[in-house]
Amino acid sequence: MLEKAIFGSKKFYAWMTFLGLLITIGMAAYLYQLYHGLGTTGMSRDVSWGLYIAQLTFLVGVAASAVMLVLPYYLHHYKDFGRIVILGEFLAIPTLIMCMTFVLVDLGKPFRLLNIFRYPTPGSVLFWDVVALNGYLILNLVIGWITLQCERQGTAPPQWIRPLIYVSIPWAVSIHTVTAFLYAGLPGRGYWLTAIMAPRFLSSAFAAGPSLLIILALFVRRFTNFDPGARAIQTLAKIVTYAIIINIFFFFLEVFTVFYSQIPSHMLHFQYLFFGLHGHATYVPFMWASLLMGLAAVVVLLYQNVHPNEKVLVVGCVLVFAATWIDKGLGMMNGGFVPSPLEHVTEYVPTVPEILIAVGIYAIGLTTLTALYKIAISVKEELRA
Amino acid sequence: MEGSRRDFLKLAGLSALGLGAAPVLASASKAAAQTFGDDAKALKGTHWAMVVDVSKCQDDCQDCIAACHEGHNVPTLPPEKKRNEIKWIWHEEFENAFPEQPIAYLPEKLKGKPFEVLCNHCDNPPCVRVCPTKATFKREEDGIVLMDFHRCIGCRFCMAACPYGSRSFNWFDPRLYLAKTNSAFPTRAKGVVEKCNFCSEQLAIGNLPLCVRACKNEALVFGDLNDPNSAVRKILRERATIRRKPELGTGPNVFYVI
Numbered sequence: 147m148l149e150k151a152i153f154g155s156k157k158f159y160a161w162m163t164f165l166g167l168l169i170t171i172g173m174a175a176y177l178y179q180l181y182h183g184l185g186t187t188g189m190s191r192d193v194s195w196g197l198y199i200a201q202l203t204f205l206v207g208v209a210a211s212a213v214m215l216v217l218p219y220y221l222h223h224y225k226d227f228g229r230i231v232i233l234g235e236f237l238a239i240p241t242l243i244m245c246m247t248f249v250l251v252d253l254g255k256p257f258r259l260l261n262i263f264r265y266p267t268p269g270s271v272l273f274w275d276v277v278a279l280n281g282y283l284i285l286n287l288v289i290g291w292i293t294l295q296c297e298r299q300g301t302a303p304p305q306w307i308r309p310l311i312y313v314s315i316p317w318a319v320s321i322h323t324v325t326a327f328l329y330a331g332l333p334g335r336g337y338w339l340t341a342i343m344a345p346r347f348l349s350s351a352f353a354a355g356p357s358l359l360i361i362l363a364l365f366v367r368r369f370t371n372f373d374p375g376a377r378a379i380q381t382l383a384k385i386v387t388y389a390i391i392i393n394i395f396f397f398f399l400e401v402f403t404v405f406y407s408q409i410p411s412h413m414l415h416f417q418y419l420f421f422g423l424h425g426h427a428t429y430v431p432f433m434w435a436s437l438l439m440g441l442a443a444v445v446v447l448l449y450q451n452v453h454p455n456e457k458v459l460v461v462g463c464v465l466v467f468a469a470t471w472i473d474k475g476l477g478m479m480n481g482g483f484v485p486s487p488l489e490h491v492t493e494y495v496p497t498v499p500e501i502l503i504a505v506g507i508y509a510i511g512l513t514t515l516t517a518l519y520k521i522a523i524s525v526k527e528e529l530r531a
Numbered sequence: 532m533e534g535s536r537r538d539f540l541k542l543a544g545l546s547a548l549g550l551g552a553a554p555v556l557a558s559a560s561k562a563a564a565q566t567f568g569d570d571a572k573a574l575k576g577t578h579w580a581m582v583v584d585v586s587k588c589q590d591d592c593q594d595c596i597a598a599c600h601e602g603h604n605v606p607t608l609p610p611e612k613k614r615n616e617i618k619w620i621w622h623e624e625f626e627n628a629f630p631e632q633p634i635a636y637l638p639e640k641l642k643g644k645p646f647e648v649l650c651n652h653c654d655n656p657p658c659v660r661v662c663p664t665k666a667t668f669k670r671e672e673d674g675i676v677l678m679d680f681h682r683c684i685g686c687r688f689c690m691a692a693c694p695y696g697s698r699s700f701n702w703f704d705p706r707l708y709l710a711k712t713n714s715a716f717p718t719r720a721k722g723v724v725e726k727c728n729f730c731s732e733q734l735a736i737g738n739l740p741l742c743v744r745a746c747k748n749e750a751l752v753f754g755d756l757n758d759p760n761s762a763v764r765k766i767l768r769e770r771a772t773i774r775r776k777p778e779l780g781t782g783p784n785v786f787y788v789i
Contacts (some may be wrong), residue, residue, distance in 0.1 A: 182703065183701065183703045183704060183721035184702050185612065185721075191690075191700065194687045252687075253722070254685020255685040255723060261684050264664075265666075266681070267662065269661075270660070272663040300538075329691075332661070333657055333692075333779040333780070397700040410630075411630075411631060489627055
């Protein structure tokens with residue numbers, strides 16, 4: 147099946163060349179970072195994680211959302227998802243590759259990466275995060291590939307794949323829970339020290355991931371001969387609607403605890419993000435935009451559920467994706483590290499090389515996604531013909 | 532052809548074994564002697580701690596910082612790279628050293644007063660808990676929290692975990708910013724985390740920590756908490772002290788007399 151990822155139309159080659167260019171630029175920027183050190187990024191002594199780890203956090207959620215297709219299809223035999231479950235699994239693979247690449251470029255000593263396995267430390271959440279992410283990657287690769295191959299050959303999937311599918315369901319929940327535990331167990335970081343971190347992560351993941359899937363499914367229907375099915379898309383829309391409402395509800399639970407208790411070490415981070423602190427307010431417009439887009443998305447999606455309309459749905463999905471990306475991709479790190487445990491405010495703004503590296507990694511993800519989707523869709527088209 | 536290749540591999544294997552095994556065997560037999568320092572002279576403790584008597588600290592004095600940073604090859608970064616600086620011991624004002632226990636109507640003598648802050652060598656260190664490679668660890672015999680610069684992968688999880696901001700990362704090659712190098716202590720490479728080591732290298736040769744020795748006013752006192760006659764226990768018996776963020780359960784081992 148792999149050959150289907152290599153041969154394609156002119157548009158396909160142009161798209162892959164464009165992505166290849168972005169990857170090359172990103173790699174050049176990474177060599178620059180590797181040579182001069184991570185000081186080429188905007189990170190600092192006080193804000194010691196930035197764009198890279200934020201993208202890891204956000205993308206783990208997108209990867210985990212494959213379970214929103216797998217669970218209804220395999221556990222509840224929801225037939226409408228039968229055609230697109232592969233799109234979920236094949237979305238998880240590139241996002242996990244991006245996650246691990248983001249961890250790699252964040253390391254000060256990337257050549258020592260395997261020390262994580264040479265000196266395994268079960269007490270460290272990072273150790274478990276690496277295990278969980280790699281495990282989920284392998285699960286999706288095996289499940290996605292084998293089921294697609296069987297579909298192509300017109301045979302039933304082998305029996306041994308079933309247990310793997312069942313394992314992948316709680317595993318999806320685990321990858322985002324473990325990622326939340328990276329933050330939620332650290333003393334002295336008031337913004338992160340909250341039990342609702344993992345639930346918030348999961349709810350935003352199950353909003354962001356399926357909304358991306360909807361956009362991808364509509365794109366696939368428009369530009370290929372494969373139709374993921376209008377009912378499947380509307381069911382995904384319901385999932386996104388519930389998830390974004392729950393996500394905003396969880397956010398307000400956190401806001402209540404923080405502001406009603408009035409404990410400064412928890413409040414200061416929210417004040418910094420939403421109102422600014424000691425005259426530093428770089429992220430204030432972003433955070434309000436995120437909150438307002440999230441609320442707007444709820445209105446748009448609820449309307450769409452009553453009056454189904456795919457154009458309106460796309461607007462809702464873009465709003466959800468943008469809102470959750472700002473919340474995790476910008477708010478999570480800046481809110482956690484500012485102010486510092488000594489209550490100094492050092493602001494973080496990513497640098498150009500840092501952004502180019504991040505864009506390059508997204509291009510790696512898109513290249514993989516394009517290749518995998520092309521394989522899956524070619525097989526589906528073949529079967530229809 | 533096949534024969535000669537096999538012979539070559541055999542030869543290569545044997546010579547590698549010979550070259551590799553000899554030093555390993557030699558070092559194994561001398562393992563005990565490989566510990567740094569002079570075992571007879573070394574200062575031995577079971578629970579090292581420090582007391583900082585802020586009242587004795589002179590406002591404009593930087594002696595302890597200079598002694599530590601010179602002795603440990605801590606680079607001085609130019610002002611435009613201040614956000615990337617490396618600090619083992621430094622000065623903070625009271626409200627930053629103790630943000631969670633503000634004193635209402637802070638006495639005049641404490642306003643703007645420098646408080647020495649450094650690694651607390653916690654009883655229950657969060658940095659050690661989160662490290663994915665055990666590159667940072669708590670030494671069992673005396674409780675010092677140490678770093679293995681050669682094992683650290685530079686993930687900076689420890690920096691997120693430390694509630695005292697005591698850890699620094701080498702964002703650049705630190706050797707570029709060293710005016711002079713102390714050859715008795717290793718320099719670091721870019722990409723690893725570092726912090727105060729309670730002068731484990733000084734204790735090993737029978738010296739008190741560099742900052743303690745550098746202070747002309749004896750504002751810094753070092754000793755063993757498990758020894759009732761130690762200098763630190765003597766002060767703790769007589770004076771009320773506070774520690775930074777004790778409510779987090781980290782068990783900090785730097786005490787402040789204010």
